[in-house]
Amino acid sequence: MKEKIILKKTENERVFLEKILNKLYKISFITKFDERKTLERIFKLIGKSFNFSRVSYNAYRESYHECIVEWKDKGIKSSLNYKLPDKIVKYFFNKSIKVFYIDKITKNISRKIKDKKTKNLIKDFLSELDIDTLIFIPVNYKDKTLGSITFDICKSQKVKPLYTDAKKRILLKTVKLLSNIIKFYDMQSKLKENERKYREIFQNTNDIVLVNEIKKDGKAGYFIEANKKAIELLKYNKNELFKKRPQDIVTPAFLVDFPRIGKALATKRHCIYETEILDKYGKNIKVEINTRSFYLENKKVALSIIRDITKRKEAEELLKEYQRLHNILINQIGQIIYDYNVKTGKILWAGAVDKILGTHVEEFNKRVDIKKWEEMIHPDDRKRAVELLEVAFKNRGKYVAEYRFLHKKGYYIYVEDEGIFLTDKNNKVYRMLGVMRNVDDKVKSQILLKESEEKFKTFSEQASYGILINQDNKIKYANKSISDILEVKLEDLYKFKNKDFIDMVHPDEKRMAMIYMGEAAEFKSDKIYNVQIRIVTGNGKIKYIDMNFKQIICEGKKANLITVVDITKQKEIEEKLKMIIKELERANTELEQFAYIASHDLQEPLRMISSYVQLLERRYKNQLDKDADDFIKYIVEGTNRMQQLIKALLDYSRIGRITGGFELINTIEIIKKVIADISYLIKEKNAQIIYDNLPEMWGDKVLIEQVFQNLILNALIFSKKEEPLVIVISARRSKNEITFSVKDNGIGISKEYLDKIFELFKRLHTKDEYPGTGIGLAICKKIIELHNGKIWVESEPAKGSTFYFNIPVKSKIKGDKNE
Amino acid sequence: MNSIIDKRIFEILLVEDNQADVRLIKEVLKDFVIEKNITVLTDGEQVSEYLLRKNEFFNRKMPDIILLDLNIPKKDGFEVLKEIKGSEEFKDIPVIIISSSEAEESVIKAYKSGANCYIVKPLRLDEFIRVIRGIEEFWLNTVRLQKK
Structure with a gap:
């Protein structure tokens, strides 16, 4: 196809123009699938044929015309992307003439355009694009301006064409013809622009955008589009990603939801869901996915906008946690929360109303307003609680009060009420929010504590x-x-x-x-x-x-x-007591010493008296008269008796002064020895002594022997004349002591004397009736006491007596008298 | 029989401060069949002098037996006993302790100091007479025989 139609000298202009027009239509018809190329070809045809330096289409954009399609002759500067300012455009549009001979304009600019700014702008524009003559033809489509087509003749161009009316008409027709093409082109470029924009958004959005195919069976196919974010977050590169399908990047747990999503897409073509997807390295990402299905180039696809909601989820979790804590605070810790509307007096109650006050929260809300609240306070606390509330209201501040509040069951519990008054924009109180806690146990225990503290204080002060x-x-x-x-x-x-x-x-x-x-x-x-x-x-x-x-x-x-x-007094008494005891011990020792010395020293003169009286008796018996013999006899008897007493006293005082030391004593042997020693007396009394199986004991052998001897002698002495004497010696052993008993069938002892018989020189009978010094039992008592034991007697007059004494199993010498 | 046995006088040294006892002993000794001479010393010092023939004792005789009371003034019986038994001249003379103390310790001490016999002053006269007679027997049967 020829790109240039030349006006031959043989043809007239009309034929030439017709040829051009014909050609234009052809071009516009053939190339309507690519508007830009069509435009360029037409511009070339016109430009070459009419000897323009440049032909360009300037798209209308809000405030300027931008050159987007252009044809230019060789060596001519391109005006592509040149933005023709609005002001210039307006200047051209304002003119009724649609075709301008710019040469004239240039000449006329300084004359016709008053506005200096515009004048300069036009001048700049013309010099920028090296324009000598300009034909400006607006492109309209159904009253809508699409842009403009400019036909420029540059200064550098040597041949300046002539513009005949016929030529002008051709240009106008051309523009009119082009407006259809331009309209499509415009739309396409706008689409492209949009696409560019969307692509930009698509690429730069903060969400992952993925597009995958949907297979004929409705199942998800491979990804075919992915934005930067998808690459960034999923860490796959594009090639890797395009070998994946949605089911390859979600967590296995989510796979079960796939059929459901597929169904939703098939029916509603849209669904939103939350799931977790995995990146290349298996890391979980919490996401919200917004998927739409539509047809793209005859293929069914799904576009998913995937939002990383990890942070949101975290925030949600946090929020949930807060809510949980809040609930715990309200329900578990057992607080009542209230919202008091100051205007209406109504109170909205929440939280542990049931738990604290025994009333269900709904019922409580129905019943308890500010008035009822006041009534429910214990009468003793009411005035103060209400006053405090008034003060807080006045100060627009915090309210803290502790009072007794009525429980459903009719008793009062201590509550702590803490609230705050809220003010509106005008600083007017309109609401109060607060918390009521059960502090019953605390207050009561405090009261108890205070009481016990008070008690303790008083007690300790007193x-x-x-x-x-x-x-x-x-x-x-x-x-x-x-x-x-x-x-x-x-x-x-x-x-x-x-x-x-x-x-x-x-x-x-x-x-x-x-x-x-x-x-x-x-x-x-x-x-x-x-x-x-x-x-x-x-x-x-x-x-x-x-x-x-x-x-x-x-x-x-x-x-x-x-x-x-302060035990000073007690100590003083103790000291005194110790002194007295010491004194007593000393006195006792002295007494014993005295008894010993006295008896010892008394013996001497008595022996003298006794000896000489006996000498008298020996020499002069029957030589003096009967009275003298009797007198001498009495003196002899008296001295004998006194000698016995003194000897007994001496024996008594000697106990403890001299001891052979404690040893294990074979009791049976001792008794055998005693019996042998006094066998003549036993025979004389025809007495029977029964004993067997007596235990061994710990003590001073000589002294214990004396005890048995004295007790047996005692029984012999106080036996009944008319009845043979039977003495039974037995023993009973307990854990800590051995108790011996010496039982006789003698004359017995009257009750009133039972304690006295152990006293020194105590005699119940005259020596004529029953002989004895009255010291034997005193000696026994002293010996048994020396062994840390006890001696006592049980008796029935005329029936007999039983003497008991006990000795600790392991007896020790009493005191430190082992001289 | 007495004259036959020995004409020599039985020399008795009695150390006793109690005159009543001295008399009593003398009285009891009166019943002795043998002839005897009793020298009485009343304190420990005199015994020492007697042993060393001091002062009035320059011409003293050797006693055949010594009756010693432990309870004497100046030097007590034990000291005297020691002196007697420490003297070459007197150590073989039998010493009979006559004491009013029955205390075992005294008895043991006396024997340890060389006493030949310990007699507790008896409370009954007949017992005493028996003791004194015992001394007589003793002298007759042992001491005099030794002298021979």
């Missing part, structure tokens, strides 16, 4: 003994008594450190006190540590105190509770 709580070398508490005992002012006492207490200890006991302190520091918490010590009080008095240390917990920390008792 206590006669000192109470001190010491923690970390500081006095936490000290009562009045301790101040009295130590004779230190209470306020000074509170300044005391451990050292100050040590300073108060009596100098003689300071060393001991230090040892005590060391021990006290290590003593076990569950034990009470007791110390008795001498101190010098604040007033310089010496006192004995008894201290008990006990470890306690005070305000969560270990502390020492020390109780102090």
Whole structure:
């Protein structure tokens, strides 16, 4: 196809133009599938045929015309993408003449255009594009301006064509013809522009955008499109991604949802769902997917916009957690939340109403408004609670009150009410939000605690003994008594450190006190540590105190509770008692000494009297008269008896003074020996002594022998004359002691004398009736007591007596009398 | 029989401060069949002098037996006993302790110090007479025989 139609000299202009037109139509017909190429060919045809330097189509864009299609002659500057300012366009459009001879314009610019700015703009434009002559023809389509076509003759062009009316008409017709093509072209370029825009969006959006095919059976096919974000987040490159299908990138758990999504897409062509997808390396990404299905180039595809909602999910989770905590706060911790409408007086209740007040929250909401609330407060607390509310209202501030509130069951519980008044824009109170807590247990235990503390305080203040709580070398508490005992002012006492207490200890006991302190520091918490010590009080008095240390917990920390008792008086008494006991012991020893010495020394003169009387008797018996013989006889008897008494006394005083030491005694052997020693008496009385199986015992052999001898002798002496004497000796052994008994069938002892018979020189009968010194049982008592035992008698007059004595299983010498 | 046995006088040294006892002993000794001479010393010092023939004892005789009371003034019986038994001249003379103390310790101590016999002063006269007669027997049967 020829691109240039030349006006031959043989042809007239009309024929030439017809040829061009013909050609134009042909072009426009043939090339209507590619508007741009068609335009370019027509521009070329016109340009070449009419000798233009340049032909361009300028698309109308809001405020300017942009050159988007152009034909230019060789060596001519391109005007493509040149933006023709609106002002210039308007200038051209304002003219009724649609074709301009720019040469004239150029000449006329300075004359015709007053506006200097526009004048300069036009000048710039013309010089920029090297324009000498310009034909400007607007392109309209159905009253809508699409743009303009300009036919330029540049200054550099040597041949300047002539523009005949016929030529002009051809140009107008051409433009008209082109407007159809341009319209399509325009639409296409707009589409392309849109596509470009969408592609930009598609590529740069923050969401993953993926497009996959949908196979004929409705199942998802491979991805065919993916944006940058998809590449970035999924970490696949494009080629890899295009070998994947949606089911390849979701988590396995989500696969079960696929049929459902497929169905939704088939019916609604749209669905939104949340799932997790996996990136190339298996990392989970929480996403929300918005999928649409549509046809693209006759293929059914699905476009998915995938939004990473990890952060949103996290936020949601957080929110859920907050809500959960909130619910816990309200329901589990058991608080009541309220919203009090100040205007209406209504209160919206929520939270643990049921739990705290026993009424279901809905019922409570129906019933309890501000008035009812006031009524439900315990009468004693009501005034204060309401006053506090009024104050808070006035100050537009916080309300905190503790009061007793009516439970459904009719009793009151302590609640803590904390609320805040809210104000509107005009600083007017319109609402109050608050929380009500059950503090019943707390308050009650506080009351109890306070009571018991009060009790303790009174008790400890009144206590006669000192109470001190010491923690970390500081006095936490000290009562009045301790101040009295130590004779230190209470306020000074509170300044005391451990050292100050040590300073108060009596100098003689300071060393001991230090040892005590060391021990006290290590003593076990569950034990009470007791110390008795001498101190010098604040007033310089010496006192004995008894201290008990006990470890306690005070305000969560270990502390020492020390109780102090002034035992000075007690100690004084103890000391006195000790002195008295010592004195008594001394007196007793002296007495024994005296008894010994006295009896020993008395023996001498008595022996003398006795000896000489006997000498008298021996020499002069029957030489004097009968009276003298009798008198001498009485003196002899008297001295004999006195000698017996003195000997017994001497024996008695000797017990304990001399001891052979304790040993294990074979009791049976001892009794056998006693029986042998006094066999003549036993025979004389025709007595029978029964014993067997007596246990061994611990004691002084000689003394125990004496006890048995005395008891047997006693039985022999106080036997009945008319009845043969039977003595039974037996023993009973318990865990700690052995009890011996010596039983007889003698004359017995009257009840009133049972205790007295063990007294020294106690005799119940005249020596004529029953002989004896009255010292035997006293000796027995003394011996048994020396063995830490006890002796007693049970008796029935005329029937007999049983003497008992017990000896500890392992007896020790009493006292330190082993001289 | 007495004259036949020995004409020599039985020399008795009695150390006793109690005159009543001295008399009593003398009275009881009166019943002795043998002839005897009793020298009485009343304290420990005199015994020492007697042993060393001091002062009035320059011409003293050797006793055949010594009756010693433990409870004497100046030097007690134990000291005296020690002196007697420490003297070459007197150590073989039998010493009979006559004491009012029955205490075992005294008895043991006396025997340890060389006493030949320990007699507790009896409370009954007849017992005492029996003791003194025992001394007589003793002298007759042992001491005099030794002397021979």
